[in-house]
Amino acid sequence: MVLLDQLIMGFQHALEWQNLLIAFIGAFGGIIIGGLPGLTATMGVALLIPVTFGMHPATGLILLGAVYCGAIYGGSISAILIRTPGTPAAAATVFDGYEMTKKGEAGKALGGAVVASFCGGFFSTVVLILVAPPLALFSLKFGPHEFFLLAVFGLTIIASLAGESMVKGLISGIIGLLVSTIGMHPLTGYFRFTFDMSALYDGIPVIIALIGLFSTSQVLYLAERKGDERAEMATGERISVIPKFKEMWDLKGTILRSSIIGTIVGAIPGAGADIASFLGYNEAKRFSRHPEKFGTGILEGVVASEAANNGVTGGSLIPLLTLGIPGNAVTAVLLGGLLIQGLRPGMELFREHADITYTFIVSLFFAKTFYLILGFVGLRYISYVVRVPSGILSPVILVLSVVGSYAIRNSVSDVWLMLIMGLLGYGLRKYDFPLAPICLAIILGPLAESNLARALTMADNNLLLIFKYFVSHAICLILLVLIIASLMSPLIKEWILRKNRGSVS
Amino acid sequence: MAEIAIGIILLIFSGLVYAISIPYPFEAAYFPRGLLFLLASFSAILIVQGISKKLKAERKSIQKFRLGDREKKVITMVGSSILYIYLLDKIGYYLATLPYLLIMIRALGVRRLRIIILSAVSVIIFIYCIFTAFLNIPLPEGSLLVGIW
Numbered sequence: 001m002v003l004l005d006q007l008i009m010g011f012q013h014a015l016e017w018q019n020l021l022i023a024f025i026g027a028f029g030g031i032i033i034g035g036l037p038g039l040t041a042t043m044g045v046a047l048l049i050p051v052t053f054g055m056h057p058a059t060g061l062i063l064l065g066a067v068y069c070g071a072i073y074g075g076s077i078s079a080i081l082i083r084t085p086g087t088p089a090a091a092a093t094v095f096d097g098y099e100m101t102k103k104g105e106a107g108k109a110l111g112g113a114v115v116a117s118f119c120g121g122f123f124s125t126v127v128l129i130l131v132a133p134p135l136a137l138f139s140l141k142f143g144p145h146e147f148f149l150l151a152v153f154g155l156t157i158i159a160s161l162a163g164e165s166m167v168k169g170l171i172s173g174i175i176g177l178l179v180s181t182i183g184m185h186p187l188t189g190y191f192r193f194t195f196d197m198s199a200l201y202d203g204i205p206v207i208i209a210l211i212g213l214f215s216t217s218q219v220l221y222l223a224e225r226k227g228d229e230r231a232e233m234a235t236g237e238r239i240s241v242i243p244k245f246k247e248m249w250d251l252k253g254t255i256l257r258s259s260i261i262g263t264i265v266g267a268i269p270g271a272g273a274d275i276a277s278f279l280g281y282n283e284a285k286r287f288s289r290h291p292e293k294f295g296t297g298i299l300e301g302v303v304a305s306e307a308a309n310n311g312v313t314g315g316s317l318i319p320l321l322t323l324g325i326p327g328n329a330v331t332a333v334l335l336g337g338l339l340i341q342g343l344r345p346g347m348e349l350f351r352e353h354a355d356i357t358y359t360f361i362v363s364l365f366f367a368k369t370f371y372l373i374l375g376f377v378g379l380r381y382i383s384y385v386v387r388v389p390s391g392i393l394s395p396v397i398l399v400l401s402v403v404g405s406y407a408i409r410n411s412v413s414d415v416w417l418m419l420i421m422g423l424l425g426y427g428l429r430k431y432d433f434p435l436a437p438i439c440l441a442i443i444l445g446p447l448a449e450s451n452l453a454r455a456l457t458m459a460d461n462n463l464l465l466i467f468k469y470f471v472s473h474a475i476c477l478i479l480l481v482l483i484i485a486s487l488m489s490p491l492i493k494e495w496i497l498r499k500n501r502g503s504v505s
Numbered sequence: 506m507a508e509i510a511i512g513i514i515l516l517i518f519s520g521l522v523y524a525i526s527i528p529y530p531f532e533a534a535y536f537p538r539g540l541l542f543l544l545a546s547f548s549a550i551l552i553v554q555g556i557s558k559k560l561k562a563e564r565k566s567i568q569k570f571r572l573g574d575r576e577k578k579v580i581t582m583v584g585s586s587i588l589y590i591y592l593l594d595k596i597g598y599y600l601a602t603l604p605y606l607l608i609m610i611r612a613l614g615v616r617r618l619r620i621i622i623l624s625a626v627s628v629i630i631f632i633y634c635i636f637t638a639f640l641n642i643p644l645p646e647g648s649l650l651v652g653i654w
Binding site: 050051053054055165167168170171174175177178181185187188190192193216219220223224389390391392394395396398399400402403406407410412415416419423426431449452453 | 507508511515522525526529530532533534536537540541543544547548550551554575578579581582583586587589590593594598602605606609610613614615620624628632635636640641642643644645
């Protein structure tokens with residue numbers, strides 16, 4: 001009954017005109033960001049966090065959530081129209097989406113993609129509502145030892161976010177952890193690596209680091225491209241044609257299956273929307289009556305991939321809101337947005353701040369509804385926007401990054417910090433060091449360090465006592481098992497991707 | 506080659522940061538020192554990986570260090586961004602941003618003047634509406650101009 005009351009309250013708040021407007025703007029902005037090749041959902045959310053400062057926490061979170069959902073869907077537009085996935089999540093959408101465009105069925109592919117995205121996202125949000133509150137209750141049993149292991153578990157996700165080289169991923173993670181040690185020590189108050197600069201006393205603010213790493217580094221990356229380059233669409237496209245109701249109804253099994261896959265994959269920390277879309281696509285092909293047609297331009301391939309990658313949006317919020325464990329780079333940035341509003345994940349979020357949390361969750365339904373509407377009504381115009389030349393994009397993103405980083409503490413020093421983090425991010429990316437582990441480490445580093453310090457104090461600095469505690473408490477043991485499983489996950493992930501890519505090709 | 510160089514830089518970096526942490530009390534130092542130990546270890550692995558790769562494909566890695574058009578564009582972008590951030594502190598956000606946008610969009614290869622002006626002006630209007638008018642977030646006014654305004 002309590003859940004129902006809280007949901008009704010969430011609906012009431014989410015239906016306020018300001019929140020509906022923000023959800024609409026967020027969904028629209030997200031579609032544009034996701035649709036522009038080179039811009040990602042992570043970058044969009046990082047860039048918009050400073051905009052949420054002046055807003056009510058619920059409204060700010062609605063904006064970020066809507067951008068997240070919109071961007072994951074938006075990636076399909078450029079995947080279908082110009083054969084370039086706007087986000088990695090839409091990589092599997094290219095296989096059939098672009099083939100449909102070449103056959104003159106771009107509108108049908110885009111229409112199918114938006115309906116499947118909506119269904120996948122809607123399903124995962126329902127699961128989020130049902131699963132998150134009981135899981136959050138579990139977090140009440142956590143003390144410093146459990147929180148330390150939880151942070152370590154979060155950090156082991158680095159292994160799965162590492163990309164091609166595990167060593168480079170781990171180095172990125174350690175650099176992030178080192179960045180998180182700048183400033184005052186959480187227990188002793190001792191200043192570390194501040195070089196007597198007052199701007200560093202409180203450490204590098206998470207949002208500054210994220211804007212620098214994801215937005216500014218992207219600016220430099222985009223600057224490498226030919227500035228006036230506009231992506232070309234395949235000839236013969238007919239954007240105005242939308243799929244018939246019967247065509248979509250016939251694909252209900254595929255959409256449901258992919259939605260379930262996406263939600264489960266999203267809830268597993270470390271496995272992102274890209275894996276979900278490949279898995280969804282592959283399973284659809286396996287279950288299909290005509291698997292040989294996959295890759296030749298069929299609607300089933302597009303909806304399978306899109307329902308799965310949007311299923312991740314709700315699923316990935318489950319570990320984030322309940323345990324504070326971001327499963328991928330976007331949710332890591334979203335965690336930064338939560339913390340900056342003074343909201344700590346866990347039971348507190350579902351009890352003390354239930355009004356904010358449920359308003360945010362319920363608004364995800366509206367954000368998805370808005371991108372469904374925008375997907376049908378505004379596609380013709382959005383398809384032009386996704387081809388904006390990078391020569392315009394990069395200076396504009398830099399200017400927005402500057403405003404965003406300045407707005408946090410009204411300090412130009414923060415803008416310099418943002419630029420330094422951007423240069424670091426660009427340098428690392430240039431030599432194939434992934435950025436997501438740094439982001440995760442900057443956020444989870446203080447949690448790991450402060451709880452380790454507390455646990456050590458409680459055990460009189462006796463490591464043996466801490467170890468005894470770990471092996472004699474059920475939650476710690478579960479977390480230790482999860483840590484080991486997480487460290488093994490790159491091998492499993494590689495096996496899944498290889499298997500799916502093999503069967504896709 | 507790049508991996509070897511990065512590995513060596515990270516090893517030196519680990520040593521330097523460790524030296525900085527020497528005067529810190531143990532409670533504040535054990536966490537970063539542990540991380541520095543890990544960083545040094547992984548840097549050593551990176552160097553070993555780099556050496557084995559170098560032995561396999563030497564030519565390819567040398568090509569990465571050439572200063573081509575792309576690198577020049579990035580250097581221009583970095584240089585102009587440094588100048589822009591310096592200027593916005595001196596002459597204010599809007600006065601620094603408009604010329605920055607106009608010059609950078611042109612410098613990055615957009616030819617049509619109408620598009621350049623339209624893009625720069627729309628961004629300025631957008632930022633003004635969102636940050637100044639709607640959210641009331643103060644933007645740098647410029648230390649040189651504060652007295653004049």
